[in-house]
Amino acid sequence: MIRWRYGTVRAVRGSWSGCTELEVDVEAREGEDAFSCKGLAYDALVGVPEPGERVLLNCNAIAKGLGTGGYALVIAVPDRLPADVDEPGHIVKARYTPMQAMRLAVDEDDSPHRAAVETCESLEGMPVVVADLHSALAPILAGIHATWPEAKVAYVMTDGGSLPAWFSRQMDQLSDRLCCTVTAGQCFGGDLEATNIHNALIAAKVVGGADIAIVAQGPGNLGTGTVWGFSGTAAGEAVNAAAVLGGRPVASLRISEGDVRERHRGISHHSMTAYGKVALAGADIPVPDELPADLEDKIKSQLAELPDRHRLIAVDSAGLIAAMEELPVRLSTMGRGLDRDRVYFVAEAVAGRHAAILLAESPQT
Template identity: 65%
Template sequence: MAAVRREWRGSRELDVTVEARRREDPATVRALAYPALVGAPEPGDRVLLNLNALALGLGTGGYALVVAVPDRLPDDVDVPGHVVKARYTPLQAIVLAADEEASPLRGDLAGATDLGGMPVVVADLHSALPAVVAGALAAAPGARIAYVMTDGGALPAWFSRTLDGLGPLLAGTVTTGQAFGGDLESTNVHSGLLAARHGLRADLAVVTQGPGNLGTGTSWGFSGVAAGEAVNAVAALGGRPVAAPRISGADPRPRHRGVSHHSLTAFGRVALAPADLVVPADLPADLAGPVRAALAPLCPPHTLVEVPAEDLAEALAALPVRLSTMGRGFAEDRAYFLAAAAAGRHAASGLRQRGVGD
């Protein structure tokens, strides 16, 4: 290993010199290590790498990943929990679920079955998270916002520099399903929502997958289908589902222009419970018409809610993290980030009326 580039919560980014086996192999690669799983590599260490993400040219996951530091293995895991995530893989993680017997939150969660009307914003992509947070805090400053991370993208929450950068703007992160590394762990979205409400004492929650997502370009072959299932979970637990459609005026792919087909499938076919379907009231005219036309068949059961969003640009600019989706920033895809912020504003509007965060 040549050098440590930088670190953030749960991750260490490295420059690694590669022992080339083929002429086309790079001389050095950018690599990522999760010290809790593999130990903390230092300059001069030998490391075993997985180069698959680099070979595929993945944008979000374009790192070599450290599998092991063979000459300096980490200490044995000493965790009071017995929940296993990334199960039956070489790097399976042992975690303490928020609601299991050894957890200090067991008493709060053992009998918890209801969200008590808590608003929950459900979005497709991880990149929507900071924009939703900005919109919510603009409506209810000081509100306690929890992030419930599903396992459709990255499994380790540590991969997300966005989470590290949002810091005190979040009450905490709950990693659900096979995802791990949050402030609290849960076995599924339902228990994750309850952990957010009763463990993190959240006023509002945001549900999205971790960084990255899987898609085959087909109608049903994408990880964002889980957004519709999350709407159902929120309703089943007595929460208030707020759906944030993926809207873009800049995506070069027709299936994601206007309202993404991901949102139309997740909220139109998978979500059986009604939700507030939020769109910016001030979209450009050439985008507003197609967006409304695409979402009209989803209402009912959903309710289309138009929320002013252009004035949220200042709140988005003030975020401590960089906005980016599919390589596009706010200037390149205003509609995407303003749509997510509008959903956050709408979800938190009731909190403001109740005095939360005042």
């Protein structure tokens, strides 16, 4: 379950919005040596630990050698508890865990936005770009702004990965390019909170003023290698939510030329399952106009297997590499950058470009 350990903060390594990264010395337990590792504290939950302070840690990620979440997570600074914060809101997220957090959701009684959310009957054709991985956020955003620089874009974070939005450095670095972030379901820490993806999309439009929404889970995709056993099935449910609310679903493809796992080469089985089986509503599926020569036949064969309810749309990718290279974030998916998995990032960027084209063609624009 939880590997409880005590440690001492050796140094503060750095910080970003909502997070403090630490170097911690973890105390030995019977049969185990002491060791040092990176630690992470969520400021709003436990305060900001200082060098020399003793901390209570969850060391599961260290023991299992996790990549994205490979930190000893600070559960508490036992000798210096943070002050109570009395704020409005009674929606509980990370429910019934020791770290459950009380948040003010846009759709609860105390929210100043409740009326606007409750009376919204339609997204009125707002493009909603759906992605499997959190790493898609940056390239999709680049594709949007390379095509329509003035577009106001919201990020709706679903709860398949990290629950605290603060964990994402990418979100912090892209914050000035987003009109708002909305944390849906059990995740929390966005500019706005919502109880589910439906009201998160509505809030993005009527509260955040978004022209386009990007929906993706937070960092830390979960996958077991089985047909249905991955957190990205939520991408198919996001297509359904966007459609039922009167939005325009745009399903970005997870394509890879650099992944050594056959199930992810070409179009990932995650996309094939989420859009081919979970998404019951039709979506626009943008496809880069240029595909890797050694995978082109495979990708076209996979596209032919997708249901007829979806609309396959070839999208010009000219200029998108340059747009992505100008971003203030380091592009990375599963440890691979542009040089090792170019088609992944281009496929996400053309989805953003297509959403911007839809926006430009909208009679309301």
